[in-house]
Amino acid sequence: MLLKLVPTEEQHHALLDTMHAFNQAANYVAEVAFAEHTANKFVLQRLVYGELRTTYQLPSQVAIRCISKASEAYKRDKSIQPTFRPEGAMVYDERVMSFKGLTHVSLLTLTGRVLVPFRMGGYQSVRMDRIKGQADLIYRNGQCYLAVTLEVAVPPLGEATATLGVDLGIVNLATDSEGETFSGEAVEKNRKRHHALRQRLQKRGTKSAKRHLKRLSGKEARFKRNTNHVISQRIVQKAKAKSLGIAIEELRHIRSRTDSTVRRSQRNRHTSWAFGQLRSFLEYKARLAGVPLHTIDPRHTSRTCSVCGHCEKANRQSQASFKCVHCGFAAPADWNASVNISRAAVKRLIVGGRAH
Numbered sequence: 362m363l364l365k366l367v368p369t370e371e372q373h374h375a376l377l378d379t380m381h382a383f384n385q386a387a388n389y390v391a392e393v394a395f396a397e398h399t400a401n402k403f404v405l406q407r408l409v410y411g412e413l414r415t416t417y418q419l420p421s422q423v424a425i426r427c428i429s430k431a432s433e434a435y436k437r438d439k440s441i442q443p444t445f446r447p448e449g450a451m452v453y454d455e456r457v458m459s460f461k462g463l464t465h466v467s468l469l470t471l472t473g474r475v476l477v478p479f480r481m482g483g484y485q486s487v488r489m490d491r492i493k494g495q496a497d498l499i500y501r502n503g504q505c506y507l508a509v510t511l512e513v514a515v516p517p518l519g520e521a522t523a524t525l526g527v528d529l530g531i532v533n534l535a536t537d538s539e540g541e542t543f544s545g546e547a548v549e550k551n552r553k554r555h556h557a558l559r560q561r562l563q564k565r566g567t568k569s570a571k572r573h574l575k576r577l578s579g580k581e582a583r584f585k586r587n588t589n590h591v592i593s594q595r596i597v598q599k600a601k602a603k604s605l606g607i608a609i610e611e612l613r614h615i616r617s618r619t620d621s622t623v624r625r626s627q628r629n630r631h632t633s634w635a636f637g638q639l640r641s642f643l644e645y646k647a648r649l650a651g652v653p654l655h656t657i658d659p660r661h662t663s664r665t666c667s668v669c670g671h672c673e674k675a676n677r678q679s680q681a682s683f684k685c686v687h688c689g690f691a692a693p694a695d696w697n698a699s700v701n702i703s704r705a706a707v708k709r710l711i712v713g714g715r716a717h
Contacts, residue, residue, distance in 0.1 A: 362488060364466070364479045366505040372477055375470040376505055377448075380498060382471060383427055384445040386417040390431035395442035402432045418471055426452040426495075450497040450508070458496060463489060466507060468498070479507065502578070516651040518713060521606030526703025527596060527643075528662070528695050529610065529636060532681065535592050536695035537599070538703040543592045548585055555581045585635055593642035601650045608702050609643065610659035611709065612636050647712045654712040657705035666690055667700040 368376060390409050394400060397408065405428050413424040430452055434443035457469035463486065467474050481489075493512040498505065526538035534545040558577065562570040600607050647654040663683075665672040671687035678684045683694040 362485055362492075362509050362511055363499075364481055364485060364507045364509060366466075366507055367478045367480055368475070368505060372475045373505065375472050375475055376468065376477075376498065377500065378472075379423075379470040380449075380451045380500060381447050382417050382419060383423065383451045384447050384449045386413050386419055386424070386427045387431045387434075387445045387449075389413075389417070390428055391435055391443040391445070394431060394435040398439070400432050400436040400439065402428055405432055420457065420469055420471075422454070422456045423469060426454060426457075448500040450499050452495055452497055453507075454495040460489075460492070477505075502575075513649065515648055518653055519601070519604055519651050521600075521653050522604045523606070524608050524703045525596070525600050525603075525605040526608050526699040526701070526705075528699040528702055529612075529639065530695050533695050534588070535596065535639070536693070536699050537596060538696070538699040539599075540696055541595075541599070542693075542695065543595070548588055551584050552581060586638065589635060589639045589642050593639060593646050596643065597646040597650050597652055600647070600652045606653035606655065607643065607647060608655055608657050608705065608707075609640065610662065610702060611656040612640050644711050652712065653710075655707045656709045656711060657702055658708050662701040662705065663694060663698045665701050667692070667697050667704075 366376075389412065390405060393409050394405055397404070399405065406425070409428065410424060413419045413427060414421070417424075419427060430445075431443060434445075453468060459467045461467060461476065463481075465476050465478050467476050488511055491511040491513065492509045494510045496510060497508040499508055500506075524538075528536045530536065530545075532545055533542045534548065535543040555577065559574065562574050562577070596607065599605070644654060661672050664674055664676050666676060666683075666685035666688060668690040669685060669688040671685055673686055675686050676683055677694060678691075679694075681694055682691070683697040684691040
């Protein structure tokens with residue numbers, strides 16, 4: 362839940378300086394983690410804690426949170442060294458953050474604690490008693506926000522009687538094994554419109570154009586985020602209503618896996634799509650709804666016939682159509698893939714339970 366902070370100019374600078382130091386230090390920790398091939402927080406703490414305290418001037422608990430952030434990022438993908446933007450999110454926990462009533466929050470900075478007022482609406486005010494654990498300090502368009510964690514009751518997992526396979530794509534953002542398709546046409550139209558407008562404004566280069574570009578910033582991302590919310594909500598609601606588990610392809614390295622299969626004309630469309638965001642939305646909505654969710658190995662799901670099981674590259678007639686060269690079965694390619702996903706072996710449980 363986002364709380365908009367209203368710091369004084371002095372507090373604003375203190376928060377921003379602390380954020381910059383935190384992320385610079387996180388880059389140092391990530392460099393050490395990558396060089397030492399370790400994501401173990403205790404090992405990293407022995408290696409970098411002194412440097413974080415002396416060189417980067419981080420308070421003790423802030424240094425610990427910095428190590429955790431870098432460690433968790435490296436743990437997600439050990440093939441690359443994580444990097445953090447100067448104004449990337451900074452993690453606070455209850456040792457360095459405390460709420461003072463419903464109007465102020467105390468945050469630790471490089472120069473000591475600052476008592477910062479914040480604004481909230483009706484949605485936030487009725488949920489303030491659910492705030493638990495850590496929060497992220499976010500800097501967005503010149504404004505500071507605190508993204509706080511809420512404690513929400515999670516219902517018991519339902520017993521799935523079958524599995525709903527979901528294929529994620531480019532032309533169709535998602536297709537499930539019952540044949541429902543979520544088209545990406547509106548998202549692509551929005552992306553093209555914003556891309557063309559950005560190009561025109563950048564070419565113009567006037568002060569007015571630059572102000573317009575600033576207002577435009579984030580609009581496309583918010584549109585895609587809303588689309589992902591709608592798709593994930595619909596999929597989870599359907600699964601819950603029909604006592605189904607949900608299966609999706611393992612998305613790790615999806616861009617590098619699929620770059621060679623995407624036509625040049627669709628390259629921008631492919632790289633701009635928020636695969637991970639849709640996956641994260643499916644995960645938390647499934648958890649809140651008590652719906653089991655797991656991933657499967659994505660290899661050959663688009664080339665295998667869902668009727669006879671024959672797997673061959675020639676089965677794909679085009680990006681949109683599938684026709685088995687062995688048995689002659691023909692169907693939309695996304696739907697055929699989603700059926701295969703619904704039947705594939707579980708690779709990793711994301712939301713526990715047992716899907717069939």
